Amino acid sequence: MGKIRTRVLGSEEVEKKQKEEQKIRSQAKKIEAKPKENKVKDVKVDKVKKDKQIKNETKEKVVNARGKKYQKTLKKMDKTKTYFLAEAIKILKEVKYTKFDESVELHFNVEEIGLKGEVELPHSTGKITRVKIVDDKVLTDLEKGIIDFDVLITHPSFMAKLAKFARVLGPKGLMPNPKAGTISPKPEEVVKKFAKGVLRWKTEAKFPLIHQMIGKISLDDKALVENATVFIKSVGTNHIHKAFIKTTMSPSLKLNLEKLT
Secondary structure, eight states, rough: OOOOOOOOOOOOHHHHHHHHHHHHHHHHHHHHHHHHHHHHHHHHHHHHHHHHHHHHHHHHHHHSOOOHHHHHHHSSSSSTOOOOOOHHHHHHHHHOOOOSSOOEEEEESSSTTTEEEEOSSOOSSSOOOOEOOOOOOHHHHHHHTOOOOOOEBBBGGGGGHHGGHHHHHTTTTTTOOOTTOOSOHHHHHHHHHHHEEEEEEOOOOOSEEEEEEEEEEOOOHHHHHHHHHHHHHOOEEEEOOEEEESSSSSSSEEEEOOOOO
8 A cells, every 4th residue: 555645725825835736746757757667768779680680599599501603603693683584594594504404494473373374485495294094994993092293184075074083183273174175086186275375374282482493404594485475474573573593503583574575
């Protein structure tokens, strides 16, 4: 219980004096409390600074976790600059430090989830596309959980039998459908089309991101530029917010899409 203070009643002069003293005491208490408030604020500020410092240190550790060759490559790239395709591909070839034939990849941040399409690149990507036509053997393999194809083509007569596998094939983008051109009365002709190098692309299921391999670093510069250009146009520059190009092991370079030819 707080200290009880008495007040003399009846004398205006005494009452006025007591009120002034009480006011002074209240102000003094507020002044004493301020350092505590400031201390709390200081603690909060210190915590924010510490969190920021930890975040920066974590980023630095992630970067430093890369090998010396990667670090050396990173120093040759200007992360603040945007590059035209031909220039970016030339740099990727110059900084290559691995012995194997790396893939050249495009990575897009697009306007919305659900974008998809297909495109035939002018030059081979160097990747073999496994295409299969639905038959009894494929159905038996699916029953066992075996999926050893990248594209599945079917005759309309097999669609009823394929229906029960829709939950498995659908999320993987492997379920034949008319829009993708993978249902045809002449599946053999469709196989030739996809085996030739037709790519089906789409955003990630939960994020507006597209990732696509458009060739091997051993392809000549012109072929890589042409493959990249055709793929970018397929997605549509109006849909792309940010675009990056990299190889399997290299840092990425930000692309300038204003001039593709």
